[in-house]
Amino acid sequence: MTLNKFNLPDVGEGLTEAEIVSWKVKPGDAVAINDILCEIETAKSIVELPSPFAGTVSELLVQEGVTIDVGTAIISVSDDVSGDPTPADVRAPETVPQPLYGKLPGDAPDAGAANDGGTQGGAPAGGPLVGSGPKADAVKRRPRKAAPAAAVSVNAPEVEPVQPHSPAEVTQPAAAAASPSASAAVDNRPTLGGTITGLVNRVLAKPPVRKIARDLGIDLADVVATGSRGEVTREDLVSYQAQRDAELDKADGFWGKAGKPQDQRVERIPVKGVRKATAKAMVESAFSAPHVSIFVDVDASRTMEFVKRLKASRDFEGIKVSPLLILAKAVIWAAARNPSVNAAWVDDAESGTAEIHVKHFMNLGIAAATPRGLMVPNIKNAQDLSLKELALALNNLATTARAGKTQPAEMQGGTLTITNIGALGIDTGTPIINPGEVAIVAFGTIKQKPWVLDGEVIPRWITTLGGSFDHRVVDGDLSARFMADVAAILEEPALLLD
8 A cells, every 4th residue: 555645736936835725635535636635825816736646535734724835745645445544543443332422621520430441531441532533434434322321321311411500400419429320310309408518410401502602602601501401501592692792782892892801902813825925015016116106087977878888788798897897998008009008127136237028918907805815817918809808808807806716827927907996985096016017007986076078067977097107117207198098098988999
């Protein structure tokens, strides 16, 4: 039997690390070549990794949420697909009875722990506790039934005991602890005599109720039980949670949550993945390229009319059309008239010289806010696309970005970027140039405003464009001419037919 280890590959240009987002397999699973093993998050996108081996998953070598370097082993796959890959020394014997439910953190030990056959913590002799070994395949194995043990009364309710804090619950004398059923059976008779020498009863709660309490962060010891056997019920949890919420509402909300320790008043968020890459790129751009920004108000009323006609056209049926489509076409058209805005400043570190690389193609970047952070995928060779093809490309770019499926190649090689801040109702801004480019256009919201036209004040659809430029490449007059050309298309889309 051969054990193959799969090392984290380089899935993009210059990437040195990635984070394991989620595993799609577990130890014991049979995998074929090209089956998806896991999802990883690089500085640019989320990528699925296929298996280069066929066999049985032996071990996951990296946990989810951990960032590792390229070349690190992440999984081992055995070429033996015939048997259970779980090592024999940790495989639980089929004949050893296992507890139906595991204990929760903080549970007190059973009263019968002294009779556990010498195993620490009350684990059954001859086998591990449930959950301490590799998970069994839920499809291939039938669930085990818990065998009755000497320390469990056959009449005990199907609940898991914890320490009681309810006045409705009663206690037994310590002498009852010596009986075999003392650790599980509950005697509801009141104690005769005034002295309690020991507590063997604990609050009762069914496993689903315990899970709800754990998910809500509720300590069952704080809940008053009203069940028929003295157990905590769902209704008890609801009542307790409502009371706790009411108390929290009296606090300062976000600024000072009740019960929060002083050291938890500040939320710490690790900087990694897309956020880490974005921060690095923005710092490099802001402090290496001298930015200059200009703004222009535009009457986009005819653009709005043109978009309305496109939506009604059979050629654009089923295609989402917005003013962003016209702006994208305007930027491509204006860049053809002012080529130096579609360029890059390139330093030669060895010679100490620099060059300006003017691109005779347009890879149009569209800044997209996604659940993973800001991403700038680009449309390759956008200058060659018709209006309909450009609309389809924009639709596909937005759908892919929102789904978090943008690939690294789709974010490489951009030449000029548009950021559509108007979608959030913002008039304009001063965007930072995407690294490797020399220009970016911010598209503000379009809304009706009073506008002077032919000496009369009338309502028109107005937007404000903002442009930032690398002043090493783009001088003031060039940036002004470029922005004026973009504005001209928004004011009169018919110019695109020239």
